[in-house]
Amino acid sequence: MLGKIFLLLCLSSALAEQLCKSDAPNGYKVRLSIQSALGKDAYVWNEKENFLFRSTLAYAMRQQLDGHHFEESNIQMCEETLRVSFWFVVTWPDNNSTTVERGEVEKALRRSRARFNSVFMLTDQTLEFVGIPPTLPTPVTYGTEPWLIVFAVLMSLICVFILLLTLVSIRKKMNQKSALLEHDGQDAGGFTQV
Known part of the structure; x- marks a missing residue:
């Protein structure tokens, strides 16, 4: 029994890594310009910042899709670069092998855009979700x-x-x-x- 659980955990993480790759159908590329935004006060992007990004995105997905319990583990990140860019996909809480549709993720990102900017002390110009134009503020x-x-x-x-x-x-x-x-x-x- 313990062997089967271990096999399922390994298999689910392997499937998740296959879902997250550049140009994935439901994947998004993120670029952060921390140095140009904060200058000498710039922070280092590390695993803690990754966790903060995943938890903020999980919160945004919970807000968008009420009734679904998204966790940080549902946000898969890959292809990270030193200049702070990466790809991510969002998987469903009940099925880690399928990704959430692009439209739902885009709505969640637009709805919580100000929260992302304030959490990372960035702006729409320095925190870019490639392919998702920043929303204009409400009049x-x-x-x-x-x-x-x-x-x-x-x-x-x-x-x-x-x-x-x-x-x-x-x-x-x-x-x-x-x-x-x-x-x-x-x-x-x-x-x-x-």
Whole structure:
């Protein structure tokens, strides 16, 4: 029994390695430019960083395919280079010999792109998933449309201007009327009746 389990474990890891190769049907190439992104603060890509990448991708796959329990072991990485590039494939949790379709992996990567960038302190230009263009950030939405705010301010200014013009003209008429009455009173007071 123990021999059969050992054989299955060896066979599954051998099958997984055959799935992960350059230009695999459901494989992706990743390029990281850690040195150009972080300069003197650049970290070394090692097995711990590989584990972090696999666990972040497993999280993204769990988010995308709710109900499937992806683990780091479901992310197979291969053909790593010193300049930090590698290929990876994602296998199904219940069957390590079949890979997850490209569309699902792409959706998961797009959905969790900001998380990948923040985990590795990189940007869309320095963490590249070859063949998957970076998604544009969602446009900013406001509770009130900006043009409506500008319109309300302009209408308020116009209303205040009209009100001021009306008040000034009323006051001017009242001053003219009072000056006319004053003028008429002086003319009447200067005449004597015979």
